[in-house]
Amino acid sequence: MRVHFIAIGGSAMHNLAIALHKKGFEVTGSDDVLFEPSASRLAGYGILPQSTGWFPEKITSNLDAVILGMHARADNPELLKAQELGVKIYSYPDYIYEQSKDKKRVVIGGSHGKTTITSMILHALQQAGKDFDYLVGAQLEGFETMVKLSHEAPVNIIEGDEYLASPIDRRPKFHIYKAHIGVISGIAWDHINVFPTFDNYIEQFKIFADTIETDGSLIYSQTDDVLNNMVAGLQHPANKLPYALPQFEIDNGVTSIEADGNTYALQVFGSHNLLNIEAARLVCEQLGINKHDFYTYISSFKGAARRLELVGKNEQSTIFKDFAHSPSKLTATIDAVKKQFPQRKLIACIELHTFSSLNKDFLNEYAGTMDEADEAIVFIDKKTFEQKKITPYAADAVKEAFANGNLQFFDNPGALRNYLESLDISNSNLLMMSSGNFGGINLIDLKNILLNYTEY
Known part of the structure; x- marks a missing residue:
């Protein structure tokens, strides 16, 4: 079987490409951008595209299938060529x-x-x-x-x-x-x-x-x-x-x-x-x-990656990171940490990063979601507003939507990092929640500063 992936670098797409390669398929692919770890993993199996970009000449009538990733656009030149040749086109769930x-x-x-x-x-x-x-x-x-x-x-x-x-x-x-x-x-x-x-x-x-x-x-x-x-x-x-x-x-x-x-x-x-x-x-x-x-x-299950994942701890404090970003996930994650450590202060920080979470009409869905946290922090990287072409809104709008007047708001990753590094988290837990990366803040460096290298 000969299969070509359009947008091979996606999380699910590159894993499916590897799976089919291991099954004995002849796998090729293209993408206009390839991030880690996708690039290294594809290279390890010998199926990394030689260069980034779209190459309609890769699409030939002897392909058994083209698998189309969500990252590609409907006018993708490789997709148009596959449609012209009548090659069978699948989504990855298909x-x-x-x-x-x-x-x-x-x-x-x-x-x-x-x-x-x-x-x-x-x-x-x-x-x-x-x-x-x-x-x-x-x-x-x-x-x-x-x-x-x-x-x-x-x-x-x-x-x-x-x-x-x-x-x-x-x-x-x-x-x-x-x-x-x-x-x-x-x-x-x-x-x-x-x-x-x-x-x-x-x-x-x-x-x-x-x-x-x-x-x-x-x-x-x-x-x-x-x-x-x-x-x-x-x-x-x-x-x-x-x-x-x-x-x-x-x-x-x-x-x-x-x-x-x-x-x-x-x-x-x-x-x-x-x-x-x-x-x-x-x-x-x-x-x-x-x-x-x-x-x-x-009993031996340690959890899925980025789901209440332990960043570091010492005798008095624990730092977690979590993928939570929607209102229901935010509520559940905060509730879990608070009930597991009822005697500790909980500092909870969420980055709003997805299209839904940043949509001002949807923002009110977050009302009350951080009320169980002793200290609530919301971060939106101002660059994310620009990248997603969303009109920025001020701290007051976020506080009103979350129905939490004590909430702190940051839109600059440097200011957020400085604030977090200044925290005293003795007898406290810090919960960092995002489907993004907090504007590039290194959580390992943050852990080392806050825990004073005394983790065990």
Whole structure:
């Protein structure tokens, strides 16, 4: 099979390219910009484009498929050439389905927790010695790539994003996979640039549920009222399996699950992670792993990358970084840290970076989300406003939207860095949340300054 990737450098795209290369496909690709770690990883497998840019001459009629990344535009010259020649064009979710249509497909959807639930399932299946393919949205410890596609594995575990499939395929990705086992972790409005109303956003999850195979299962959080109401109105015959918080305790900063007379100490914490564990457990039970074995396996799960990831700690303080950026994720992450360390002050800093979070009409969705933090900081790099062609707004607008008059606002990364470096975080936790990079602030350097090199 000869496959060409347009926009090969994307996170999912370059991992899919590597997966197909390892499967024995002849893989080529192009991109107008290649960042790390994509470039080095592609180079390691001998499939890094020789130069950046778009080269229509790479598109020939003897290609079996062209895979189109979301980063490309609809007028991309390579895409136009493929359309002219009649070469079969796929989005990456289309091609994942094409490679998985004869396997059992597990698709994890929801506004939050998708990557973590998927990671938990992969961890448990790996611990159980089972063979499986997968697509996950983060690099995981113990897994070489974010995508695996094989001839032999009987099941594919797929993180099901609700964002659009490609520039010429405006379907949400998770509509394409046709799950046998579908998961919805919760519904909280996101991607306002694509789904302009909450009702329109909810509709995408209804469609996802309706794509589940007739004899399949829908696993969903019954703690989410919006999701509960949606599921109650479904006519689909799939088996409905709700989940809620398990019995648990927090002792000396360690969360444990209690089940059937046994106690399972965890390396992750927070109500959102306990719910994620229950979603993963129900999936794994459908795949032949019993409750006791699952909880035993999940006890060694350290978390997905950038999800409450430990930056550093000493005896009095801990610094975390997290991918949280939407209102629901922000609330859940702050709540988790506050409950895990109730005696410590919590300093929470979020960078608003996505199109949705920066949209002034959406900003009010953040009202009250940082109220549990003892000190709340919001950062928007003024360069981000410029890059995304959004009219900047002042600190007062942010404070009003968050309904928090004590909130501090920064739009200059240097000023934010200076402020953070001046903090006394004794008997405190610092939580840094962003899908960006805080304007280039080095969190390792910040850790070393704040913890005085006394981490253990």
